[in-house]
Amino acid sequence: MKLSLTFSLALSLPLSVLIYSNVMAHGDVTPQAMDTSSLPQLGEEWLEENPWRDPEADTWMKAIELGASGYNSNCARCHGLEGVSGGLAPDLRLLSADLDGDEWYMERFRNGATQNGITKMPGFEKILSQEAAWAIRTYVETRPANDAFKDHQDRLFAIRDTLKVLAGAIASGSKADDYAQVATDMQKELSDISAAAKTASKAPKAESAISRAAIALDGSADSFAKAGEMLTIGLSASK
Ligand code: HEC
Numbered sequence: 283m284k285l286s287l288t289f290s291l292a293l294s295l296p297l298s299v300l301i302y303s304n305v306m307a308h309g310d311v312t313p314q315a316m317d318t319s320s321l322p323q324l325g326e327e328w329l330e331e332n333p334w335r336d337p338e339a340d341t342w343m344k345a346i347e348l349g350a351s352g353y354n355s356n357c358a359r360c361h362g363l364e365g366v367s368g369g370l371a372p373d374l375r376l377l378s379a380d381l382d383g384d385e386w387y388m389e390r391f392r393n394g395a396t397q398n399g400i401t402k403m404p405g406f407e408k409i410l411s412q413e414a415a416w417a418i419r420t421y422v423e424t425r426p427a428n429d430a431f432k433d434h435q436d437r438l439f440a441i442r443d444t445l446k447v448l449a450g451a452i453a454s455g456s457k458a459d460d461y462a463q464v465a466t467d468m469q470k471e472l473s474d475i476s477a478a479a480k481t482a483s484k485a486p487k488a489e490s491a492i493s494r495a496a497i498a499l500d501g502s503a504d505s506f507a508k509a510g511e512m513l514t515i516g517l518s519a520s521k
Contacts, residue, residue: 313406314355318348318413328392328412331384334420337487342420346489349421352414360403364519365425371403379423379485391415423483426490430479431516438475438492438517441468445499445510458503465501472496472509491516 321344324333334345353365360371367373377383392415394405406415431438445468448461458465476493491512499509 313404313409314352316348316352316410316414316417318411318417320344321348321413321417324412324416328388329416330388331381332379332416332419332423334416335379335423335485337424343489345417345420346424348414349417349419352410352418353421356406356410357418365422366428366519373482374422375425375427375482377423377483379481379483383423383483384419387419388415391418421489423485424481424487424489425483426479426488426492427482430481430488430490431475431492434475435517437471438513441472442510442513442517444468445506445513449507449510452503452506458501458506461506462501465499465506468509469496469499469501472499491519 321334321341334341336342353361354363357374358364361374362368362370365373365375374387377387390403392405392407394401395403410418444464448456448464452458452461472492473496476488476490476496479488479490479492481488495509495512495516498512499505
């Protein structure tokens with residue numbers, strides 16, 4: 283019954299809608315709740331501007347972490363993994379990180395988008411909290427632009443390879459302390475590369491696998507392998 287209904291509907295719909303309803307039919311449409319209790323609560327009234335944009339504030343990283351998982355379970359299937367659009371829906375990294383961008387973001391977030399009576403994007407107002415909305419916003423606007431690491435690609439691969447070698451040496455008995463200076467130098471270099479990375483939204487600071495690797499590389503025994511893995515992930519995503 284359900285199958286034949288889908289089939290007869292399918293015959294009368296344009297291709298774009300078919301692709302879309304296929305996405306819907308696969309059942310991954312169920313919105314995922316987000317626990318945002320670790321962020322400050324913002325109250326009933328919906329704010330006009332992202333309260334967590336300031337990279338110097340404690341809430342910045344927290345919002346990004348929660349926003350990453352909220353984005354991946356609620357938005358990525360249409361807007362693309364890591365905010366990189368595959369063409370199905372607009373690339374959210376391009377929305378300007380200012381009041382104008384925030385207004386448009388919230389309009390879509392709360393109400394979704396319909397065209398000729400067809401839902402192109404569901405509204406999230408009744409499903410996710412305001413805190414969740416701004417956490418996702420913070421995550422999206424801090425993604426690096428496409429070419430953010432272009433000039434450092436070779437160097438990042440080289441650092442990654444060094445980290446792998448050192449992680450291997452530590453795994454087979456070398457003392458992490460012997461590599462403390464290398465760790466400090468590479469940590470500094472990763473931080474500098476990350477600090478120079480641009481966002482397409484013009485948000486003041488990009489957060490990425492490169493910045494996470496810089497934070498992870500603290501010279502402790504397992505930090506070499508950890509930072510190396512983070513770089514590998516970042517480098518494969520940025521290709
Ligand atoms: C079912 C697919 C789908 C899902 C899921 C979805 N969107 Fe969308 N979104 C779209 C489409 C399609 C558009 C373009 C709508 C239009 O303007 O015609 C859009 C537009 C937007 C816009 C406006 C972008 C612009 O440049 O105009 C924002 C902001 C947005 N979505 C945010 C989100 C967020 C945040 C989530 C997750 C909480 C989300 N969307 C989930 C399909 C989706």
